[in-house]
Amino acid sequence: MAINPDILEANWNKFRGTILQGDLPRTLKEMVGVAISQSNNSEYALQVHLHGLSALGMSEELLRTLVSDFANCPLPKRDKAVITFGLLAATKPLEMTEADYQNLRDLGLDDSEIFEIIATADLFSFVNRYTDSIALEIDAL
Amino acid sequence: MGDRLEDQDREELLLTARRLLAEAQALSIRISAVNEVATAINRTLDLNQILRVVGKQAKWLLDFEHCSVCLQSTNTCTTLFGPHIAVDITAFPDDGPINKAFKTRQPQLIQEAAANGVLSPYASQIIIPLESEGKVLGTINFATTKPRAYTQEDMRIGYLLALQLSSAIRNAERFKEINRLYAELDAEKHKSDQLLLNVLPDEIAEELKNNGKVEPLYYDCVSVLFTDFKGFTQLSENMTPRELVDELDNCFSYFDRVMDKYSMEKLKTIGDSYMCAAGIPTPRPTHAFDALLAALEIRQFMDLRKMQKAQQNIAYWDIRIGIHSDPILAGVIGNKKFAYDVWGDTVNTASRMESSGVPGNINISHETFELVKDFFECEYRGKIYAKNKGELDMYLVRNLK
Numbered sequence: 001m002a003i004n005p006d007i008l009e010a011n012w013n014k015f016r017g018t019i020l021q022g023d024l025p026r027t028l029k030e031m032v033g034v035a036i037s038q039s040n041n042s043e044y045a046l047q048v049h050l051h052g053l054s055a056l057g058m059s060e061e062l063l064r065t066l067v068s069d070f071a072n073c074p075l076p077k078r079d080k081a082v083i084t085f086g087l088l089a090a091t092k093p094l095e096m097t098e099a100d101y102q103n104l105r106d107l108g109l110d111d112s113e114i115f116e117i118i119a120t121a122d123l124f125s126f127v128n129r130y131t132d133s134i135a136l137e138i139d140a141l
Numbered sequence: 142m143g144d145r146l147e148d149q150d151r152e153e154l155l156l157t158a159r160r161l162l163a164e165a166q167a168l169s170i171r172i173s174a175v176n177e178v179a180t181a182i183n184r185t186l187d188l189n190q191i192l193r194v195v196g197k198q199a200k201w202l203l204d205f206e207h208c209s210v211c212l213q214s215t216n217t218c219t220t221l222f223g224p225h226i227a228v229d230i231t232a233f234p235d236d237g238p239i240n241k242a243f244k245t246r247q248p249q250l251i252q253e254a255a256a257n258g259v260l261s262p263y264a265s266q267i268i269i270p271l272e273s274e275g276k277v278l279g280t281i282n283f284a285t286t287k288p289r290a291y292t293q294e295d296m297r298i299g300y301l302l303a304l305q306l307s308s309a310i311r312n313a314e315r316f317k318e319i320n321r322l323y324a325e326l327d328a329e330k331h332k333s334d335q336l337l338l339n340v341l342p343d344e345i346a347e348e349l350k351n352n353g354k355v356e357p358l359y360y361d362c363v364s365v366l367f368t369d370f371k372g373f374t375q376l377s378e379n380m381t382p383r384e385l386v387d388e389l390d391n392c393f394s395y396f397d398r399v400m401d402k403y404s405m406e407k408l409k410t411i412g413d414s415y416m417c418a419a420g421i422p423t424p425r426p427t428h429a430f431d432a433l434l435a436a437l438e439i440r441q442f443m444d445l446r447k448m449q450k451a452q453q454n455i456a457y458w459d460i461r462i463g464i465h466s467d468p469i470l471a472g473v474i475g476n477k478k479f480a481y482d483v484w485g486d487t488v489n490t491a492s493r494m495e496s497s498g499v500p501g502n503i504n505i506s507h508e509t510f511e512l513v514k515d516f517f518e519c520e521y522r523g524k525i526y527a528k529n530k531g532e533l534d535m536y537l538v539r540n541l542k
Contacts, residue, residue, distance in 0.1 A: 025173075025174045073163065074163060076200075108222055109200075
């Protein structure tokens with residue numbers, strides 16, 4: 001991306017506005033990212049998220065539980081609902097219904113927070129496609 | 142799955158290990174989320190803003206359907222999440238968990254709520270005291286309708302948030318207090334500045350504030366004006382002291398306004414005498430002209446006053462005004478009861494112009510006359526004896542030409 005500074009700048013701004021700012025905790029947004037990368041089998045992105053999350057205090061064990069035994073994963077149910085919703089928005093956006101939104105509202109999320117999840121899902125989907133398309137090599141982290 | 146690890150087979154142990162790891166990691170994630178919330182609430186020193194951030198972000202730390210913060214300083218409870226509960230905490234039941242947390246300073250973990258508390262619709266509750274420097278500032282309350290919903294881990298997470306919230310609230314309250322004190326300080330400073338400005342000219346007050354003293358300055362030529370009431374002593378015998386002072390106040394207040402009008406400096410009053418000068422602290426070539434215009438206005442006012450009194454058959458004072466123009470020194474000396482004052486023989490001569498003057502008239506010296514003769518009709522009186530001065534040329538000012 002460094003060969004096209006305009007695209008680099010635009011994407012950096014999008015990343016900052018979506019992930020580094022906003023009301024949702026960064027940890028939660030990274031977890032949405034992990035779920036999406038796992039679902040997309042995007043190795044590069046998964047590694048990046050896992051690295052990001054281990055820096056934030058989270059390991060692969062939890063994510064494995066999250067994916068394999070979602071119901072028993074010891075996270076607050078709101079956090080789990082956000083991850084489920086984000087994954088749906090990234091992978092099956094056409095299957096989303098009003099009930100999915102209502103579930104989040106019932107848990108106390110407002111529209112701006114819900115939008116933040118969708119933006120996060122969109123951003124990580126893009127990053128997956130981008131890194132996979134150019135078959136980016138994984139740096140030693 | 143058995144309780145003892147020794148009794149479990151490899152598969153079970155693997156599951157147990159994985160579950161425990163996941164739990165530990167989940168806790169660790171929640172702790173890092175607490176850090177994020179802490180960073181967010183410490184970005185502001187505004188209490189409402191802090192509570193807003195907690196209301197929005199606490200929901201990622203643990204499950205609840207209700208979250209509120211009670212504050213001792215205002216005796217109010219602010220609902221941050223879920224349906225609102227009563228605001229006035231003084232009405233909360235004494236034996237309820239919130240008051241218990243206040244009293245015992247211990248977090249309260251309620252698994253099945255009694256029917257009487259303000260949070261009774263919620264079966265599970267966590268009430269954590271907000272403490273700072275050994276003082277309970279309030280409580281943060283989490284609640285959900287699901288019975289037995291909360292674990293010790295949930296309470297620890299809540300406690301971590303409470304620690305951060307306590308210091309943020311304390312900082313916000315201190316900040317508010319500091320702002321209040323600054324505002325008070327500003328108001329007091331404004332008052333003392335005004336007082337100083339009332340006693341001293343602006344630039345002199347500024348110099349005194351900045352340097353703690355005022356260097357006396359030499360002025361080449363200024364006009365010093367004295368007034369005195371003839372018959373003051375006799376008339377004062379027929380008036381109560383209060384009436385006398387009220388009347389003097391009435392006159393001198395008018396003179397003060399005349400000083401403002403002609404940018405003159407009032408120096409002091411001594412009994413029934415009023416002393417002022419033109420050309421200080423900022424020198425100006427029109428000082429004699431301004432002093433005479435002021436004198437004419439003062440005389441006109443006194444004439445009017447005398448006429449009003451005459452209509453009521455009350456005897457009144459006649460004013461004598463004397464003006465002299467020459468060099469002086471002006472400044473503030475001493476370090477108590479500051480007063481802007483002038484020194485020099487000019488002051489004595491100006492005083493003689495007044496004492497050797499004619500009641501109801503403005504008497505000026507030759508030096509002043511030379512400065513204003515083109516603009517004012519003046520009548521030469523000849524050489525008049527003045528105490529300690531010998532004979533001096535004096536002039537009575539009639540009017541503007």
